[in-house]
Amino acid sequence: MSPFYRLKTNMERSNVDNRLQYKPDIVEFYLSERDLENPLLIRERIRELKEKNIKVYLHHPPQYKGRYLDILSSDSEAKRFYMASCEILAAICEEEGTRCVVHAHYAGTESSSDVSLASIRKMRREIAAVLEFSRELFVWEDTIEGLFCHANPYLLEELIVPLELPLTVDVSHTFIGHRGNNEKLIETLGATENYARYFHLVDSKGKFHDSLPLGTGLIDWKAVKPFVEGKDYIFEIQLEGNHSDCTPMIESARFFSEI
Numbered sequence: 001m002s003p004f005y006r007l008k009t010n011m012e013r014s015n016v017d018n019r020l021q022y023k024p025d026i027v028e029f030y031l032s033e034r035d036l037e038n039p040l041l042i043r044e045r046i047r048e049l050k051e052k053n054i055k056v057y058l059h060h061p062p063q064y065k066g067r068y069l070d071i072l073s074s075d076s077e078a079k080r081f082y083m084a085s086c087e088i089l090a091a092i093c094e095e096e097g098t099r100c101v102v103h104a105h106y107a108g109t110e111s112s113s114d115v116s117l118a119s120i121r122k123m124r125r126e127i128a129a130v131l132e133f134s135r136e137l138f139v140w141e142d143t144i145e146g147l148f149c150h151a152n153p154y155l156l157e158e159l160i161v162p163l164e165l166p167l168t169v170d171v172s173h174t175f176i177g178h179r180g181n182n183e184k185l186i187e188t189l190g191a192t193e194n195y196a197r198y199f200h201l202v203d204s205k206g207k208f209h210d211s212l213p214l215g216t217g218l219i220d221w222k223a224v225k226p227f228v229e230g231k232d233y234i235f236e237i238q239l240e241g242n243h244s245d246c247t248p249m250i251e252s253a254r255f256f257s258e259i
Helices: 013-020 039-051 076-096 117-131 155-163 171-177 182-191 221-228 247-257
Strands: 006-009 026-030 055-059 099-103 138-141 167-170 196-201 232-235
Touching: 006 013, 006 247, 026 039, 026 232, 039 055, 039 076, 055 076, 055 232, 076 099, 076 117, 076 138, 099 196, 117 138, 117 155, 138 196, 167 171, 171 182, 171 196, 182 221, 196 221, 221 247, 232 247
Parallel strands: 006 026, 006 232, 026 055, 055 099, 099 138, 138 167, 167 196, 196 232
Antiparallel strands: none
């Protein structure tokens, strides 16, 4: 089976060109806070790839003023940026016919430490407010700890199911959240199957956020693959330097195709 090259890039021209040489069928643009200052360029990049029959996903900026975002942040300025940026990206996605990956929070933020029923219900209300911009165009990604981690026993029944929330399942994040337990990873993939719209495929040793090429970590990819086939995904491997060489993603695509 020929590999599907499904790749991640930032907005830099050299990095985009590096990915395009492999004729990918999906590309995800990992946006920064600064990128939102030029929404026209985001639109131009989307249109350029769509003209080449490449499906595009966007990724909501992870940081504001150097700090990782959290939808429950007590920093009012960061919270305003979170909501305003979601509104901008919802409009772009609606008009350009694409989707956007968004995190409710990242590791190390306020929502990483308070895993309570009251907090998950508060997060549900905040996510519902974002869904007013768009219900289907955002796909919500899990993190490795805290409220929006699949190890949180409240996440599925108190947030995902009531909101019928479209998900990005990051396989390595889920694996790390379950402390490197493949059985629990596969359980989660089964439990979220009706909500998963998109996947990030990346390997891990299961202890911390290591972002390894497929086949170099401990994830059981043979067990994972049936949940992923037929759905959209990218190979989200950590790259060195200026991220201009996506070879580890290409090698991961080849590994996955041979399973």
